[in-house]
Amino acid sequence: MTENKPLASTDTRAHQQPGFENADLLIERAYIDGRWIDADDKIKVSDPATGRLVGEVPSLNTGAVRRAVGAAAIAQKNWAALLPQDRQQALMRWHEQILRHKEDLATIMTLEQGKPLGDARAEIDYGASFIEWFAAEAVRTNGETMPSHIPGRELLTVREPLGVVGLVTPWNFPNAMLTRKAGAALAAGCAVIAHPSSETPFSALALAELASRSGLPSGLFNVVTGSGQKIVAELCVNKTVRGISFTGSTEVGSAILKQSAETVQKCCMELGGHAPFVGFGDAPVDTLVEAALKAKFETSGQDCLAANRILIHESIYEAFLARFTEATKSLVVGNGFEAGVQIGPLQNDKQVAKSKEHSDDAAEHGARLLCGGQQHNLGGLFFEPTVIADVTTDMKIWREETFGPVAAVCSFSSEEEVVAAANDTDYGLAAYVYSNDLGTTLRMSRALEYGMVAVNSVKLTGPPIPFGGVKQSGLGREGSVHGTDEFTELKYICLNTGSDASRKVI
Known part of the structure; x- marks a missing residue:
């Protein structure tokens, strides 16, 4: 594994693709701890419309994934210690970068996923809306107080970030499925290890570059490319990773649940539809x-x-x-x-x-x-x-x-x-x-x-709604005011106030 300073692909094919204002967001590297990482083993990514090679990304080994997890653990402590307003502002800077580079992001998506360019543009807007939504939610991860059943005690709850989380995203919506997860995780105070589909990795890598430009701290948002089987297995058994959020097939989701049971990770699953x-x-x-x-x-x-x-x-x-x-x-x-x-x-x-x-x-x-x-x-x-x-x-x-x-x-x-x-x-999505x-x-x-x-509508999704299914279509919800719940733990605190007041019986 080697580190490479140049951000953009040096292969001329990346600069010859249609629609780029500039091609420096099509990056053929993984992103770990604020650095662009290469490896000897590669995965080729092709345009499904033409079969033409779009580019190559490194197929990282488990050692590289562990390195990403270690960097994320350090970054997460500092990130969680920030005021919620600071996290909010950082996410809004990322949101602004995404919209500023909408055309290039849409071009990358159509190249690797094949959807019509207009649909790709719409997905960039849709994906950015989740960053904006969760930036606002960063200051609303509220706890609660409860009437006490114990004399002289105050009872309260607080929401605390899980820590390092793994985000495993599909090829059909390579931008929005990542922003919906990452926006919630970062707003809650978590650090992210993102693993995009090997068929559409470039959308995630472009988001990583824009996160870097927006000033997100090194180690906070990492993108690891390579074999899904190897990378996800490492994320599931690594005790530092405290949560997994997955979008994909029910079969793969079930396998991830079995793997993550070993470390009792919190899992959010958006699975098959029908x-x-x-x-x-x-x-x-x-x-x-x-x-x-x-x-x-x-x-x-x-x-x-x-x-x-x-x-x-x-x-x-x-x-x-x-x-x-x-x-x-x-x-x-x-x-x-x-x-x-x-x-x-x-x-x-x-x-x-x-x-x-x-x-x-x-x-x-x-x-x-x-x-x-x-x-x-x-x-x-x-x-x-x-x-x-x-x-x-x-x-x-x-x-x-x-x-x-x-x-x-x-x-x-x-x-x-x-x-x-x-x-x-x-299914029940x-x-x-x-x-x-x-x-x-x-x-x-x-x-x-x-x-x-x-x-009487087919349009139902968006940031305000709790997206998720029942039966074998998944666990948990993404988006909405409940979206950050998947990336937090609810802690209960019983506080002795020192009062000697005895219980009065009427």
């Missing part, structure tokens, strides 16, 4: 079509909030299918840097294969393939936006999260039927309900076994 989208017969069909398109196809369906099962009342089912299929066929697929593109490539071959597998399996079990179902004629990692009708419970797409641009649609006849169908899953009847929406909101329910 969201139902329910449209009742009194909802306008055009409204349902527009909403279902957004709920299903944004980020090419690679979103834990994506509507994986679309359930439409039988009275409007065929009308919905006709208009929804027509609208799906009109979606523009292509390179995220091209104007007008709505659907970018999938992230990797695995996502393409799963989209194809779910489409084929549904067709083999009697579903109607109304459009798509194949690799797009652009080739590579592009997949046709797909609509499958008459989906049943014996199909893979009913049981598994697709994470691709494949819309599975079925009909229902009653409220009781659709509640049972929507809840027929091990988000659900969508459309109806013009207030009673229906209220009953559905309570009956659906999901952590978040959006009524």
